Amino acid sequence: MMSLITATNLTKYYGNMRALDEVSFTISAGSPVALVGPNGAGKTTLFSTLCGYLTADSGTVKILNQVPGDPSLFGRIAALPQDAQLDPRFTVSDQLDLYGQLQGLKRKQAHSETLRVLELVNLSEYASARPHELSHGMRKRICIAQTLLGQPELVLLDEATAGLDPVNAREIRNLVRSLQSQATFILSSHDLVELDDLCDKVLHLNKGKLTAVDRVTETQVATLTLKLKQPATQHHIDAIAPLTGVQSVTLNASGAILVDYHTSKPVDIDLLQLCKAQQWHYKSLVNGKTLEDELFG
Incomplete structure (x- = not known):
């Protein structure tokens, strides 16, 4: 199975505080991976490092055999921060079309991708709506649709279901299940029950230190x-x-x-x-x- 991410002794400081403390793990393409831990454990720092937003002070990480931020990874990795918002001035379709074009798609290709991802999140009929016309759960699903533009190989979702009602949370879980053969998802959440039936591998961070739990084992x-x-x-x-x-x-x-x-x-x-x-x-x-x-x- 292809190695998607290989991290070795990743360490990141904020002043004198170690946000990541010699974190090492390997993730293969396939089933969703859970990233769990208390507030301040280092989850967001790890996400940001994998995306190339932050650079570790020491250690190495390779994603698809490239360092985070390498131009060759453009369009192959997508991430949704917990506080991601839609622009209230534009329709859903206009925004997703723009994001598709920013990924290098032609105008028609971008619009075709917009329609595809809106169908994936069961919100095709809201393509012409503006964000204020949508519920919180629907806006969250639109944001997740944005990460699926261009069919990335790796999708990082930070608290994707936080604050959602059970119906919208279930929609997102079902979406992840349906797409796990096409992309590998890394899901950060405080809801252990939610991650319980989705993820076979768990990365547990606590005070910057990592414990990896492989949930599928060959045992009698x-x-x-x-x-x-x-x-x-x-x-x-x-x-x-x-x-x-x-x-x-x-x-x-x-x-x-x-x-x-x-x-x-x-x-x-x-x-x-x-x-x-x-x-x-x-x-x-x-x-x-x-x-x-x-x-x-």
């Missing part, structure tokens, strides 16, 4: 996460533990039940049958640990 032990509508207790653990193939049963900090089992003996059907027999009402049963458990468990 897998995990199911069961969330019940009632509080989980030792009674539930004791009832699940004897199921064939179960290795261990534990409760996480949020009260979900983690069932580790041998992959040669799937237990999901037995677990659902147990819930029915015991009249346990459950909210969800998902494969794997939640992202919150992996990072902070």
Whole structure:
């Protein structure tokens, strides 16, 4: 699989503060990647460095075998800052047409791209609208449409769903899913639940230091996460533990039940049958640990 980004010992200072502290990672083209961490962790600095807006004080980074900001990357990388805004003076179509032309597209090509990306975000009928006529969620989706002009290979989205209602947030998640075979997305967000079912690789920053979590591993032990509508207790653990193939049963900090089992003996059907027999009402049963458990468990 092609290496999309290779970072080695990236370090960036603001005065005496290390915003990035010898950050190293490799990202291959493919599934979306999550970038998570508390406020001030260095996420925006890393995004800006990858885009070529900032230069690291030491270390190296290559994107598609080029240094960030290299002219050959023009149009191959797109980024959406958290505070990106549309110009209130112009229609959606006029703005996207202009951005397409700034990427080097001819006028007709740019307009064709505008129509294509508006269809991707399900907002084709608003091409002639001005930003004040759109909801916050719709404006956010238009901004994401802008990043898709010219079909870039790498798209960085900083808090793309922040402040959105569930419907618009779901639209954006579905869009990322539908395009992951065409572009690699790096998603920064505080919403771990949102990233949980989108991303197989996680870059966790904390005080400038990075912990990379590869969520897909070849192992003989897998995990199911069961969330019940009632509080989980030792009674539930004791009832699940004897199921064939179960290795261990534990409760996480949020009260979900983690069932580790041998992959040669799937237990999901037995677990659902147990819930029915015991009249346990459950909210969800998902494969794997939640992202919150992996990072902070």
